[in-house]
Amino acid sequence: MRLAIGDEVTFCVPAAPEARAGVDDAANGAPPPMEASMIALASTSRNAGSVLGCFTLDLPRTGAGEDAPPRPNLQLDCHAFGDKLILAGLPADFDEPELMRFFSKQGASQAIVARAKMCSFASVSFPSTLEVARFVGRTAHAFADDKETRIARLLPLVIGDADAARLPALPAPTLAVGEEVGSLLVVWSPLVLAVAYSVELRPAGAAGDWVAVDVASSRLGSSSNRFDSACSSCRVGGLHPTSAYEARVSYFTEC
Numbered sequence: 001m002r003l004a005i006g007d008e009v010t011f012c013v014p015a016a017p018e019a020r021a022g023v024d025d026a027a028n029g030a031p032p033p034m035e036a037s038m039i040a041l042a043s044t045s046r047n048a049g050s051v052l053g054c055f056t057l058d059l060p061r062t063g064a065g066e067d068a069p070p071r072p073n074l075q076l077d078c079h080a081f082g083d084k085l086i087l088a089g090l091p092a093d094f095d096e097p098e099l100m101r102f103f104s105k106q107g108a109s110q111a112i113v114a115r116a117k118m119c120s121f122a123s124v125s126f127p128s129t130l131e132v133a134r135f136v137g138r139t140a141h142a143f144a145d146d147k148e149t150r151i152a153r154l155l156p157l158v159i160g161d162a163d164a165a166r167l168p169a170l171p172a173p174t175l176a177v178g179e180e181v182g183s184l185l186v187v188w189s190p191l192v193l194a195v196a197y198s199v200e201l202r203p204a205g206a207a208g209d210w211v212a213v214d215v216a217s218s219r220l221g222s223s224s225n226r227f228d229s230a231c232s233s234c235r236v237g238g239l240h241p242t243s244a245y246e247a248r249v250s251y252f253t254e255c
Contacts, residue, residue: 001039001041001052001053001133001136001137002051002052002053003041004044004046004050006044006045006046007041007043007044007046008041008042008043008044009039009040009041009042010039010040010042011036011037011038011039011040012036012037012038013034013035013036013037014035014037039137040133040134040137041129041130041133041134041137042130043130044129044130044133046129047082048081048082048083048129048192049081049082049191049192049193049194049195049229049253049254050081050082050254051079051080051081051253051254051255052080052081052082052129052132052133052136053078053079053080053136053154054077054078054079054080054157054255055078055136055154055155055156055157056075056076056077056078056154056155056156056157056158057074057075057076057077057078057087057152057153057154057155058073058074058075058152058153058154058155059073059074059076059102059152060073060074060150060151060152061073061074061098062098062101062102062145062146062150063097063098063101063145066146066147074089074090074091074094075089075155075158076088076089076090077089077157077166078154079166079167079193079253079255080132080133080135080136081192081193081253082129082132082192083125083126083127083128083129083131083132084123084124084125084126084132085103085108085123085124085126085132085135086121086122086123086124086167086168086193087121087122087123087124088119088120088121088166088167088168089119089120090113090119090120090121090122091120092115092120094113094120094122095113096111096112096113096122099111099113099122099124101143101145102141102143102152103124105141105143105144106131106135106141106143107126107127107131107134107135108124108125108126108131109125109126109127110124110125111123111124111125112125114168116168116169121167121168136154138154139153139154140152140153140154141153141154167193167253170188170189170191170249170250170251171188171189172248173186173187173188173199173247173248173249174186174187174188175187175245175246175247178235178236178237180237181241182237182238182239182240182241183235183236183237183238183239184201184235184236184239184245184247185233185234185235185236186199186201186213186233186234186235186236186247186249187232187233188232188233188249189232190229190231190232191251193251193253194229194251194252194253195229195252195253195254196226196227196228196229196251196252197226197227197228197229197231197249197250197251197252198212198226198227198249198250198251198252199212199213199227199234199236199247199248199249200212200213200247200248200249200250201213201220201236201239201245201246201247202245202246203243203244203245203246204243204244204245204246205244205246210248213234213236215227215234218234218235218236218237219236219237219238220236220238220239226252
C-alpha cells in the first residue's frame with residue numbers, strides 16, 4: 001500500500017523491544033529497532049485519484065459447476081484509486097457475478113465490466129477509501145464458494161506485454177468550431193484517476209503522426225506540456241481553416 005503525507009495509520013509491534021535487543025545494542029545502549037506489522041490506513045485526506053497500490057491479483061475462478069474441470073487462476077493487473085479498483089486483462093467469460101463472488105466478501109458494493117476490442121476492464125466500487133486500503137493492505141484474502149475455500153493473492157505487478165492497456169481509455173473527445181477562424185474547441189470527459197492530460201490533433205482521415213497541443217500557446221507544436229487534471233477542454237488555434245481535424249486525449253496517473 002502506498003502511503004501519502006498526512007495519512008494516519010494503525011499498526012502492531014509483534015514483540016516487545018526488550019525481547020528483541022541484540023548483544024551489540026545492549027552493550028552500547030542503542031535502542032533496538034521496532035518493526036511494524038498489520039499496517040492499516042485509519043484516515044486520509046488525499047484526493048480520489050491518488051494511487052493506493054498497483055499489483056497483480058491472482059484470483060481463483062469460481063462458478064464453473066460441479067462437473068466442470070478446474071480452471072487456472074486469473075492474473076489481473078490491478079490499480080487501486082480512492083474508493084475503486086480497476087482491473088485489466090479480463091477474459092471473455094469473466095463477468096460481474098463471478099467478480100462479485102469474491103469482492104462482495106471484501107466489502108465491495110458494485111462491479112462493472114467493460115468490453116473493448118483489445119482488452120476488457122472491470123471497475124470495482126467500495127463504500128470508501130478505507131475499505132480499498134484494507135483490501136490492498138493484505139497480501140492474501142480467503143473466500144468460500146459452493147465447493148471450497150479459496151485464496152486470492154496480491155502479487156507484485158508483472159509487466160508482461162508492454163503494449164497491453166492497463167487502464168481504460170477515455171471516450172473520444174468532441175470537436176467544435178471555435179469563434180476565431182482556424183480554431184477548434186476540444187472537449188473531453190474528465191477522469192478522477194487523471195493527474196494530467198495530453199491533447200493531440202491530426203488531419204481527419206489521414207494516417208499521419210499525431211501532433212501535441214502546446215499548453216502555453218494553444219497551438220500545435222512539439223512541447224510535451226500537459227494540461228492540468230482540472231481541465232476538460234482546450235482551444236486550439238492556428239489551424240488550416242478549410243481542413244477537418246480529429247483529436248485524441250490521453251491521461252496520466254500517479255502509477
